[in-house]
Amino acid sequence: MAKVDALITFTLMGLLFVVAVVEGGSPVGKPGYRIHTLFSVECQNYFDWQTVGLMHSFRKARQPGPITRLLSCTDEEKKSYRGMHLAPTFQVPSMSRHPKTGDWYPAINKPAGVVHWLNHSEEAKHVDWVVILDADMIIRGPIIPTELGAERGRPVSAYYGYLVGCDNILAKIHTKHPELCDKVGGLLAMHIDDLRALAPKWLAKTEEVREDKAHWSTNITGDIYGKGWISEMYGYSFGAAEVGLRHKINDDLMIYPGYIPRPGVEPILFHYGLPFTVGNWSFSKLQHHEDDIVYRCGELFPEPPYPREVYTMESEPNKRRALLLSVECMNTLNEGLVLRHAADGCPKPKWSKYLSFLKSKTFANLSRPKIFSPGVQKTMEAGEDQQPLFGETMKPHPKIHTVFSTECSPYFDWQTVGLIHSFHLSGQPGNITRLLSCTDEDLKQYKGHDLAPTHYVPSMSRHPLTGDWYPAINKPAGVLHWLNHMGDIDAEYIVILDADMILRGPITPWEFNASRGHPVSTPYEYLIGCDNELAEMHTSHPEYCDKVGGVIIMHIDDLRKFAMYWLLKTEEVRFDKEHYATNLTGDIYSSGWISEMYGYSFGAAELKLRHVVSREILIYPGYVPEQGVKYRVFHYGLEFSVGNWSFDKANWRDKDIVNTCWAQFPDPPDPSTLDRTDENILQKNLLSIECGKKLNEALMLHHRKRNCPDPSSPILTSPKLETRTSRKFGKIEEKPKTSTVPVRYTQELSQADQNDGHFRSLKVWVVALWAFSGLGFVVVMTMVFSGRKSKGTKGKSSRSRKRHSSQDSWT
Numbered sequence: 001m002a003k004v005d006a007l008i009t010f011t012l013m014g015l016l017f018v019v020a021v022v023e024g025g026s027p028v029g030k031p032g033y034r035i036h037t038l039f040s041v042e043c044q045n046y047f048d049w050q051t052v053g054l055m056h057s058f059r060k061a062r063q064p065g066p067i068t069r070l071l072s073c074t075d076e077e078k079k080s081y082r083g084m085h086l087a088p089t090f091q092v093p094s095m096s097r098h099p100k101t102g103d104w105y106p107a108i109n110k111p112a113g114v115v116h117w118l119n120h121s122e123e124a125k126h127v128d129w130v131v132i133l134d135a136d137m138i139i140r141g142p143i144i145p146t147e148l149g150a151e152r153g154r155p156v157s158a159y160y161g162y163l164v165g166c167d168n169i170l171a172k173i174h175t176k177h178p179e180l181c182d183k184v185g186g187l188l189a190m191h192i193d194d195l196r197a198l199a200p201k202w203l204a205k206t207e208e209v210r211e212d213k214a215h216w217s218t219n220i221t222g223d224i225y226g227k228g229w230i231s232e233m234y235g236y237s238f239g240a241a242e243v244g245l246r247h248k249i250n251d252d253l254m255i256y257p258g259y260i261p262r263p264g265v266e267p268i269l270f271h272y273g274l275p276f277t278v279g280n281w282s283f284s285k286l287q288h289h290e291d292d293i294v295y296r297c298g299e300l301f302p303e304p305p306y307p308r309e310v311y312t313m314e315s316e317p318n319k320r321r322a323l324l325l326s327v328e329c330m331n332t333l334n335e336g337l338v339l340r341h342a343a344d345g346c347p348k349p350k351w352s353k354y355l356s357f358l359k360s361k362t363f364a365n366l367s368r369p370k371i372f373s374p375g376v377q378k379t380m381e382a383g384e385d386q387q388p389l390f391g392e393t394m395k396p397h398p399k400i401h402t403v404f405s406t407e408c409s410p411y412f413d414w415q416t417v418g419l420i421h422s423f424h425l426s427g428q429p430g431n432i433t434r435l436l437s438c439t440d441e442d443l444k445q446y447k448g449h450d451l452a453p454t455h456y457v458p459s460m461s462r463h464p465l466t467g468d469w470y471p472a473i474n475k476p477a478g479v480l481h482w483l484n485h486m487g488d489i490d491a492e493y494i495v496i497l498d499a500d501m502i503l504r505g506p507i508t509p510w511e512f513n514a515s516r517g518h519p520v521s522t523p524y525e526y527l528i529g530c531d532n533e534l535a536e537m538h539t540s541h542p543e544y545c546d547k548v549g550g551v552i553i554m555h556i557d558d559l560r561k562f563a564m565y566w567l568l569k570t571e572e573v574r575f576d577k578e579h580y581a582t583n584l585t586g587d588i589y590s591s592g593w594i595s596e597m598y599g600y601s602f603g604a605a606e607l608k609l610r611h612v613v614s615r616e617i618l619i620y621p622g623y624v625p626e627q628g629v630k631y632r633v634f635h636y637g638l639e640f641s642v643g644n645w646s647f648d649k650a651n652w653r654d655k656d657i658v659n660t661c662w663a664q665f666p667d668p669p670d671p672s673t674l675d676r677t678d679e680n681i682l683q684k685n686l687l688s689i690e691c692g693k694k695l696n697e698a699l700m701l702h703h704r705k706r707n708c709p710d711p712s713s714p715i716l717t718s719p720k721l722e723t724r725t726s727r728k729f730g731k732i733e734e735k736p737k738t739s740t741v742p743v744r745y746t747q748e749l750s751q752a753d754q755n756d757g758h759f760r761s762l763k764v765w766v767v768a769l770w771a772f773s774g775l776g777f778v779v780v781m782t783m784v785f786s787g788r789k790s791k792g793t794k795g796k797s798s799r800s801r802k803r804h805s806s807q808d809s810w811t
Contacts, residue, residue, distance in 0.1 A: 035065035035144065036127040038117065040110040041135045042096065043073035045292040048083040049337070050135040050285070052294055055087050056336030061139040061268075061369045063131075066123065070113035072096065072106075082295060086340075092116045098207075105210055107232040111202040111239075118199055130195050132188040134271065136285055137254075138332050141268040141370035145189035149248050155190035155240070158269075159183060159251040161431040162222040164453060165234055167487065170220050171241070174208055174234070180241035185233050186271055187254050190245075197243045198236075205242070206235025217449065224450045224705075257283075257326040260318050260427030260505075266370050270329040274424070275701050278305050278323050279313050283330055284704060293337065297346035300337050303354045304330045307366065316630060318427070319505075328367055331358060335367075397510050400430035401491035403482065405475040406499045407461065408438035408446040410656040414699065415499040415649070416451045417658055421698030426503035426632075430491060435478030437461065437471075447659055457481045463571075470574055472596040476566040476603075483563055494559050496552040500649055501618075502634040502694050507551060513612050514553040519604070521548035521611050522618040526586040529598055534584050535605070538572055538598070544605035549597050550618050551633055558609060565606050570599025621647075621688040624680045634691040642669050642685045647692055657699060661708035664699045668692035 039054060041047035051069060058067050069087040072094040092113040096106040114132070118124050129145040148156040163183040165171055171178035190198075210231040218226045221234070240247070255267040258276030275284035281304050293299045304327045305313070314320040335358045338349070349355060357363055404419060406412035416434060423432050434452040437459045457478040461471040479496065483489070493509040514520040527547040529535055535542035554562070574595035580587065587594045604611070619631040622640030639648035645668055657663045668689040676682050 033146065034126060034128045035063075035131060036123065036129070037063060037065065037067040037131045037133065037143075038070060038114065039067075039133045039135050039137075040070040040072065040092075040113045042094070042106060042109060043071065043077040043081040043083070045294070046285075046289050047135050048086060048294045049288065049291060049333075051083065051086045052340045053333040053336045054133065054135055054137055054139070056339060057137075057139040057332055060332070060367070061141050063139055063142050064144065068117070068121075068123070070109075070117055072109035072113055086294070090117055090121055101211070103210060105228075105231065107229065108203070108206050108210070110232055111199060111206050111235060114195070115199045115203050118196055124192070127192045130188075130190060130192055132190075133269075134186065134273070136271065136273050137186075138270040138272070138329050139268070140270065140328075140367075141266075143187070143189060143253075143268060145191075148189055148250070148253070150189045150191065152191045152193060153245060154248055155188060155194060155245055156248045156250065156253075157182070157184035157188050158186040158254040159249050160185040160233065162453060163230070163233060163237060164222040164431075165215075165220060166237060167490070168220060170209075170212075170215055170234065171238065173212070173215065174205060175238040175241040177241045177244070180244065180246060181237050182240065182247040182249060184237065184240075184247050184249055187269055188236075194243075194245055198239050198245060201239030201242045202236050203239075204235075205238040206232045209234045209238070218452075219449075219454045219456060222453050224452070226450050255325065256424075257329045258322065258425055260322040260425070261325065262427070263318060267325070268370050270325070270332075272329055272333075275704065276326050276329075277697070278310065278326050281305055284701075286704065294340060295344075297341050297344075298349045300334045300354075301330065303334070306357065307362075316505075322427075324366075331363060332367055334358060335363075397429070397508065398492035399490060400428070400493050400495055400508065401489060402428060402430065402432040402495040402497060403435055403479065404432070404497045404499050404501075405435045405437065405478045407459070407471060407474065408436065408442040408448070410658060411649075411653045412499050413448040413451060413658040414652065414655075414695075416448070417702045418502055418695045418698045419497065419499055420452045421701060422501075422503040422694055427506045428495075428503055429506060429508065433482065435474075435482055437474035437478055451658070455482050455486065466575070468574065470592070470595070472593070473567070473570055473574070475596055476563065476570050476599060479559070480563040480567050483560055489556060492556055494552075494554055494556055496554070497633070498550065498635065498637070500635065500637050501551075502636070502691055503632065504634065504690075505630065505632040507553060507617060507632050509553050509555075512553060512614050512617065514555065516555045516557060517609060519555070519558060519609055519611050520551075520553040520614060520617075521546070522550040523547060523613050523615060524549040524597065527594070527597060527601060528586040529579075529584055530601055532584060534573075534579055534598070535602065537576070537579070538569060539602040539605040541605045541608055544608050544610060545601050546604065546611040546613065547601065548611050548613055549600060550635055552600075558607070562603055562607055562609065565603030566600050567603075568599075569602040569606070570596045573598045573602065619687065621691040622684065624684045625687060631687075634687070634694075636691055636695075640688050640691075642674070642688050645669055645692075647688075658702065661706070662700075662703050662711050664696045665692065667696065 037058065039051075041051055055067070067088060069089045070092050071089045072092045073081060074094045074096075077094070078091075090113075092109065093116065095108050095112045097104055098108070129150065131143050131145065133139075145156060150156045160183050163185070166178070166181035166183050171181045175181060210228055213228065215221070216223065216226055216228045218224060221228075221230060223230045252262060252265045253267060254269040254271050255261055256274050256276070257270055257272050258274065261267060272283070272285060275282060275286075277283075281302065283301065283304075288301070293301070307324060307327060310320060310323045310327060314323055334354075338355065338358060341349075402423065404416075406416055420432065432453060434454045435457050436454045437457045438446060439459045439461075442459070443456070455478075457474065458481070460473045460477045462469055463473070493514060495507050497503075509515070509520065512520045524547050527549070530542070530545035530547050535545045539545060574592055577592065579585070580590050580592045582588055582590045585592075585594060585598070615626070616629045616631065618633045618635050619625055619629075620638050620640070621634055621636050622638060625631065636647070636649055639646060639650075641647070645666065647665065647668075652665070655663075657665075669685075671686055671689055674682055674685050
């Protein structure tokens with residue numbers, strides 16, 4: 001009997017040990033590891049369908065702990081509100097209309113709701129870790145703060161690179177610790193003690209930034225509308241800086257549908273805040289602002305393509321995966337609606353192929369919870385600063401910043417819309433900045449401040465000393481000004497593009513082998529001056545002159561040394577009118593239009609920079625692609641055509657397409673109508689069509705963001721346009737006589753006044769710089785040319801299409 005008792009005792013101890021081991025391996029839910037998820041909404045149909053999607057994904061992803069909806073409603077709204085049953089709810093007084101200032105700003109309900117929950121909720125007393133999400137999100141896998149690397153004092157968040165105010169005067173005004181300002185948002189995972197310290201500051205700083213209208217402009221905030229809409233985001237970052245929180249930032253946890261994920265990365269959160277497309281299907285949450293789809297039995301959002309259809313659309317693995325993620329996001333939303341309707345007692349819907357798919361094992365397998373990899377945590381710990389990468393063996397890639405140069409004109413505005421749209425879809429890492437060159441007078445009338453994150457540059461189109469009209473000089477002048485006035489630029493490599501480009505994929509230094517002393521660029525073979533006396537005259541090292549241009553990837557240290565040479569050599573070549581001849585420069589116009597290109601090549605030669613030349617980055621639409629090459633950039637500087645359709649950017653120089661509601665370019669042909677006899681011609685035409693479609697896609701999304709009236713509405717009166725006939729386009733829109741365009745001049749008048757004084761002070765610096773360099777240059781060139789006889793300008797003038805791009809290169 002004693003042996004039996006001993007055996008029983010031993011067995012029980014063993015079971016207790018096993019239970020202890022099992023529970024110890026999964027501490028979530030125990031004191032110290034209790035997780036609570038929060039999200040903020042208002043009493044609107046718009047937020048109800050988002051709530052249904054988020055709640056469904058919360059359950060499907062098996063997110064641990066409870067979830068609470070912070071519902072901000074007025075007493076009047078509550079009387080007619082139908083959605084109290086949609087989620088576990090904590091009601092919060094609405095601050096959409098500020099009780100003191102009367103300011104209408106619904107986004108303030110987020111920090112206000114969190115403060116109210118902390119102060120008045122009983123459940124907040126039994127929480128260790130808080131996950132804060134937005135309503136327009138879909139969870140794909142458990143979000144466990146400790147597994148993401150969160151600690152006390154070290155929250156985890158996603159990277160919001162457009163919060164440029166962390167790097168400029170905005171942070172200096174609104175926080176005592178601007179050096180602690182982190183550009184984060186979206187997903188927030190933090191300890192409850194940190195949230196208790198942060199929340200009141202979050203609310204107060206939101207109010208503070210919202211009231212600071214003098215600093216709402218796009219170049220200061222990064223807000224494309226320049227209306228203070230992202231004040232709450234800055235309220236969070238500035239509040240966190242005030243209480244000394246330093247974030248662990250991960251750019252791979254969350255993805256916008258339509259964006260291309262990094263290879264090997266499995267995002268665990270969708271944020272469908274931006275429009276996204278898959279083939280001819282598209283979705284934008286703003287189109288469903290008044291949609292009561294939650295309360296209409298059997299109604300779903302338009303079904304996206306099936307996964308098997310996606311495989312026929314796109315052969316490139318990463319782009320195809322991006323499309324599949326977009327489809328998964330939409331399908332999860334619709335699946336949530338199906339289950340919501342059933343729970344609300346709706347009749348069983350009729351059978352359909354799509355409903356069958358949503359209930360299938362195929363979709364269940366595709367959308368099963370994604371588990372966070374332990375390898376990520378190690379990478380996050382190692383990469384403290386901004387964008388740690390997944391995988392234990394991968395070294396963190398250097399940070400990248402992309403810039404492009406434009407002027408204050410409608411011509412550059414539509415190009416900007418196209419480039420910015422393609423930038424966001426391409427998967428290009430880092431941020432992008434437009435270098436906008438304008439005169440003081442142009443700036444007062446300019447309407448496109450909100451089109452891109454912008455650095456304003458004094459215009460050099462008309463040279464302040466010589467009076468020479470040469471707008472291309474704004475490119476090196478803009479880069480130099482940006483480097484000298486942006487302080488610490490948070491990037492190791494700079495990618496320089498032209499405005500008339502469309503990104504098709506990321507352009508990274510690690511893929512194309514850029515390094516210090518070895519920039520990457522694309523071949524410009526027509527720069528024959530590198531091989532003749534032009535280089536011998538304008539550089540001490542003609543043997544280092546590379547015939548390159550278009551796309552540039554350069555280390556920031558090289559660029560800082562090089563930018564001044566680029567500018568001075570551009571002036572030098574432009575001044576050397578004696579050597580404008582085609583046989584010397586390759587410029588078919590013999591007018592010095594490509595002086596800036598030679599300024600680049602000669603300046604780089606002065607520093608003995610040797611380029612890595614890649615033919616796989618850029619292609620001109622209309623050129624036959626090399627087989628198997630996945631070009632990253634369209635440069636539509638030349639006219640191109642497919643059948644009877646053609647596009648030439650020069651024809652649209654004076655068309656205000658951006659500010660004319662629903663204006664776009666003539667649609668290119670349907671790819672299915674193409675002749676497939678010659679594979680080379682087919683691929684050339686497909687690329688041309690892709691470029692044209694991408695430009696129109698960008699314009700349509702732009703018009704939607706501007707809240708243009710519904711074009712199908714019978715009350716919409718179309719603007720009357722003067723037209724002219726063209727063999728290429730048929731009717732082309734000219735200047736509107738009347739317009740229903742809701743033009744948003746997002747730069748406050750007070751900001752324009754500030755810019756006047758700012759630009760004048762900048763011009764003093766610029767004029768002084770050029771006066772010094774110009775005087776020295778004139779003396780040297782006078783000595784050189786006094787002993788030389790002018791050479792003839794005869795020569796073969798090859799009118800290849802590539803050379804034709806010389807004049808377009810600066811436009």
